[in-house]
Amino acid sequence: MMKTPITVLQELMVKFSESPEYECVAQSGPQHLAVFEYRCAARGHVVSATARSKKEAKQEVARLMLARLAAAGLSVPPPYAAPAAAAPLACDEPSAGAVGTGSRSYKALLKELCQEYNLPGPEYTLEGDTGPAHARRFTARCAVGAHARIASATTKKAAQQLAAQQLYQYLRENLARLTEDFVEEDALARAHERAMERYVEARADAPHRPDLGQCVADYHLEEEQVSLGADALEAASPDAEPETALQAVAGALGLRVEWHSLPAEGGALTLVRLAPSSPPLVFCARTRDAAAAEALTYLRLTMKFKGQK
Template sequence: MAKNTKTPAMVLQELTVKLALAPPTYEITNCRSGTHDNRFDYVVRAAGIEAFGTGSSKQIAKHDAAQNALAKLKDLNIYNPSEIPVQEFKVATSYAPPGSPFKRSPNCIGPLKDMCAENKIPDPIFTLRSDVGPPHCREFTYECKVASITTVATANTKKMAKQIAAQEMMTKIKDVLPELVENYPRKEDTLLALPSIESTEKAIGRYEEMFDDVVIDKTVKVSDFANCFKKQMNEYEKTIDDFEEDLKERTVEALARILDKIGLKFTSRVIQDKPTVICLVVNSDSPFTTIGFGKTDQEAFGMAVSNAFEILDLYLRL
């Protein structure tokens, strides 16, 4: 049999299509976030049954619910795993109810940093080595490095991968701690070093990743920001009348239409979790960036879009 890559949610969706039934519907019943012990509860309804799922992220909770639904449908002889096999769901969650196949997420990054501080050895450095897979089932691989020791871990969330790598690092350090302490000077005995070439290159790469194509004409001064949209309007022969309806609508689709009319586009990136902070960037000559924050990505993005309209409405009317 060919290697199967279908998640529980994908299999449940395919099953309803095969049976000519309505697609599965997911509803969140509980949400606890912004802590080290996040928990999301979902209920899924499909093929006349409902099942519940729990996880440390919405994605995990939905897959858990779908997997429990498939188990129910199998007992009712509606679902045959041999016809539509499901991939093994291995990811761990921070919350593990009794009987759950998931394990509790380790919380090891803080203790690892404390261990390094107490023994006067370098702080841990976490580096994302890979980010692969489809959006609904990504795999993240993180490297944890302390001095000459390196550990690597892979999981379905960045947080989990870092935690597992930190846990393995603590185990390794305990085995070689005397030698490690001997080979590295005490922190208070060393001078603060300038950033290495490697760390500088990483910082530049991160900047280019976040702000690619933000500034088209780097000779334009920030003080000329107020005129950049008027310049685009003149170039594309547009007047304020061409934007009135979209300015009133104030949706992300309206924002895209406004910018498209004057040859611009926007990108958005999550720059912080819990609470979520999103940066929205318009690729105008002068940097045009708005920030939104909220309990969810949707709420934060909505604020960033709203702030963008406040600025656009002002400068398009100059």
């Protein structure tokens, strides 16, 4: 009999004298069609998953964590070492380059809830940041009228998401009778549709302009890594496939290349993420080669910018 993902993950973590941390972070939908969201943290990684029962959600999030640990280089027994469906990426709000309608962007849900019931729009403020550069903690405040919540995380966006999640869940619980007809899936779909429209307009009106203010040094790379990355860029053949070149440069920089597919009108979008990095290095395009080319353009310009500083 094959072991469950939870059992396999527990046995794997015992080797490190650690235990995975599970948390049921959300429940949505009517009682007879409830959807549960579980979060799992292990070895510095955090993933989330949803299912129709707590048991299924916990098993699914354990499966995703095993796939994440396998991608990070840990020895995970089959079949759990195979790539799993990627967990949704944290983001400001649904956008063509960040999230699909199946994820839970609580900033988007909170904004939709406020618009639906004529509440003041959410306001976000940065309350502070602490810790060294390689382990920064940001504290964000989310307020809707007189109600507010404060949360901390390793990035500003993640802190805002957590604060928005706490405030959204508080409002839904305390305004249950008034908001019983508010459907989260429909709200996310509306937000995603508007974001797609903005994305298409932005891509049509503006050329690619990487943020040169965020040089590679912002991602806590050693000088030697940056030098190796620059050498890998120079060594890349002009005729090489962008995806192949990106793998070589990312490897030199000590970054992992992650691919995601996002549903969109006119065909799926391809998202490539270079990890680990904070803030995230994420690039989006219609094809893998185009997304890889976007990432290479960014790395080439930012490393050149760093060398001129």
